[in-house]
Amino acid sequence: MQAYLELLQDILDNGTKKEDRTGTGTISVFSRQLRFDLAKGFPLLTTKKLHIKSILHELLWFLSGETNIAYLKEKGVRIWNEWADEEGNLGRVYGAQWRTWLGPDGRTTDQISQLIDQIRNNPDSRRHLVSAWNPAEVSAMALPPCHYAFQFYVADGKLSCMFNMRSVDTFLGLPFNIASYAFLTYMVAQQCDLEVGELIWCGGDVHIYLNHIEQVKLQLTREPYPLPKLLIKRKPDSIFDYAFEDFEIADYVSHPGIKGLIAI
Numbered sequence: 001m002q003a004y005l006e007l008l009q010d011i012l013d014n015g016t017k018k019e020d021r022t023g024t025g026t027i028s029v030f031s032r033q034l035r036f037d038l039a040k041g042f043p044l045l046t047t048k049k050l051h052i053k054s055i056l057h058e059l060l061w062f063l064s065g066e067t068n069i070a071y072l073k074e075k076g077v078r079i080w081n082e083w084a085d086e087e088g089n090l091g092r093v094y095g096a097q098w099r100t101w102l103g104p105d106g107r108t109t110d111q112i113s114q115l116i117d118q119i120r121n122n123p124d125s126r127r128h129l130v131s132a133w134n135p136a137e138v139s140a141m142a143l144p145p146c147h148y149a150f151q152f153y154v155a156d157g158k159l160s161c162m163f164n165m166r167s168v169d170t171f172l173g174l175p176f177n178i179a180s181y182a183f184l185t186y187m188v189a190q191q192c193d194l195e196v197g198e199l200i201w202c203g204g205d206v207h208i209y210l211n212h213i214e215q216v217k218l219q220l221t222r223e224p225y226p227l228p229k230l231l232i233k234r235k236p237d238s239i240f241d242y243a244f245e246d247f248e249i250a251d252y253v254s255h256p257g258i259k260g261l262i263a264i
């Protein structure tokens with residue numbers, strides 16, 4: 001995860017101070033890329049302890065198509081609480097766009113099922129793409145998607161994933177997002193009998209909130225540990241049948257957690 005630390009330093013060195021929607025203020029750079037070779041280890045940050053439970057449950061919740069936080073609450077995951085209404089609804093966010101994209105004729109498209117089908121049956125396709133950015137429904141979302149699209153690529157029996165983010169909370173959000181798409185890549189690869197290749201992140205407005213600067217500087221004093229490994233204990237019947245217990249992160253050694261306030 002040296003590349004992540006270099007990104008933090010890049011923003012500190014080159015970032016421009018900007019106001020933002022939350023009123024917190026940021027320093028930001030525009031358009032960056034990070035690449036992770038998944039064969040070299042699972043890209044889980046080691047310079048602060050990450051809460052794997054929140055990351056995995058959020059991903060399983062996206063895949064289920066759910067957009068109410070009831071499932072997350074039941075699992076003790078609080079990361080979406082601030083954006084939900086009194087009934088726990090977030091509107092037509094990720095899960096809805098991934099599984100029930102609403103077309104002009106009123107029919108819905110399950111982008112994840114189509115993705116798996118196409119990777120299995122037409123691996124060379126250049127259309128292995130899922131979009132969460134649905135302009136017609138952005139106004140019906142508690143928060144417009146930050147990771148707005150992802151694409152898979154198959155070559156030499158390996159599956160690679162590129163995911164795009166329009167706006168990146170580099171201290172709190174990005175480590176979660178990288179781990180989440182790494183989990184997803186492993187799951188899709190297993191379902192399609194492929195090995196894992198590269199995970200590539202592309203970010204647009206890549207920022208550090210002003211109230212995270214001290215935390216970032218502390219993190220930059222820390223030496224990364226070797227990356228952990230991901231073990232998936234069984235092969236479920238479909239991409240929608242994974243359970244939290246199917247995953248084990250082995251050899252995760254990390255520095256202690258670093259607290260930071262989330263900008264709402």
Ligand SMILES: Nc1nc(=O)c2c([nH]1)NC[C@@H]1CN(c3ccc(C(=O)N[C@@H](CCC(=O)O)C(=O)O)cc3)CN21
Nearest residue numbers: 051054078079080169172173174176258259262263264
């Ligand atoms: N400002 C902001 N940053 C984000 O990363 C973000 C949003 N808003 N809004 C929507 C989701 C919610 N996400 C979140 C929300 C909270 C944490 C957070 O507080 N992380 C703590 C641990 C929390 C836990 O696992 O219980 C951390 O130290 O990483 C992370 C991602 C990612 N997204």
Ligand SMILES: O=c1ccn([C@H]2C[C@H](O)[C@@H](COP(=O)(O)O)O2)c(=O)[nH]1
Nearest residue numbers: 021144146147167168169173174177
């Ligand atoms: O998965 C996520 C979700 C959200 N974020 C961050 C990026 C921004 O800091 C905020 C969203 O605010 P906007 O004004 O809508 O850009 O949330 C993230 O990093 N990862």
